Amino acid sequence: MKIYASTINILLVVNVLDKPEDTLDKEEEVHDRVEEVHDKVEEVHDKAEGVLDTTEGVLDTTEGVLDKMEASPDKTEGVLDKII
Numbered sequence: 462m463k464i465y466a467s468t469i470n471i472l473l474v475v476n477v478l479d480k481p482e483d484t485l486d487k488e489e490e491v492h493d494r495v496e497e498v499h500d501k502v503e504e505v506h507d508k509a510e511g512v513l514d515t516t517e518g519v520l521d522t523t524e525g526v527l528d529k530m531e532a533s534p535d536k537t538e539g540v541l542d543k544i545i
Contacts, residue, residue, distance in 0.1 A: 530537040
């Protein structure tokens with residue numbers, strides 16, 4: 462099994478060394494493009510985390526308002542009456 466694996470490794474190395482220059486250039490271009498896409502994915506991920514943080518902040522604020530409304534139902538009814 463080791464001989465078989467070594468033979469495959471040698472064939473892979475020879476295959477890479479025998480590739481035409483333009484094929485290697487294309488592989489480099491594809492690799493560069495993959496890195497660019499990866500960077501964009503990281504940017505989108507960072508923005509999504511920012512949106513999540515903002516959403517959590519809004520949720521905390523909303524919960525605070527609801528807690529205050531529950532703590533003083535008379536004021537809440539008065540405010541609701543003014544709104545309606």
